[in-house]
Amino acid sequence: MPKITFIDPDGSCHDVDGSAGETLLEVARSHQIDIEGACEGAMACSTCHVVVERKSFKSLPNPEEDEEDMLDLAFGRTRTSRLACQVTLSEDIDKLSVTVPEQFR
Numbered sequence: 878m879p880k881i882t883f884i885d886p887d888g889s890c891h892d893v894d895g896s897a898g899e900t901l902l903e904v905a906r907s908h909q910i911d912i913e914g915a916c917e918g919a920m921a922c923s924t925c926h927v928v929v930e931r932k933s934f935k936s937l938p939n940p941e942e943d944e945e946d947m948l949d950l951a952f953g954r955t956r957t958s959r960l961a962c963q964v965t966l967s968e969d970i971d972k973l974s975v976t977v978p979e980q981f982r
């Protein structure tokens with residue numbers, strides 16, 4: 878079962894369990910982590926933008942081109958940014974650490 882650490886903009890950490898097949902956005906919502914996700918995963922916004930810790934980022938499949946395009950609209954995009962609605966957990970993922978940005982667009 879993947880272990881996810883969500884880090885709030887103020888630095889506080891929330892360690893939660895995810896399940897294979899769930900997206901990061903779904904895990905966040907089921908644990909009351911404050912990620913907006915305005916388009917409900919339709920990849921029509923960037924309000925589910927998260928910054929994945931570098932080591933965790935390498936364990937994920939690369940983002941598709943559509944996700945890259947939407948990430949270009951995200952406020953404060955970094956090299957390890959992802960859309961939480963597009964990261965699906967699998968059994969291959971032991972743990973992930975992601976920071977929720979202070980601002981989103």
Ligand code: FES
Pocket residue numbers: 913914915916917918919920921922923924925947960961962963
């Ligand atoms: Fe809109 Fe992820 S919820 S792009």
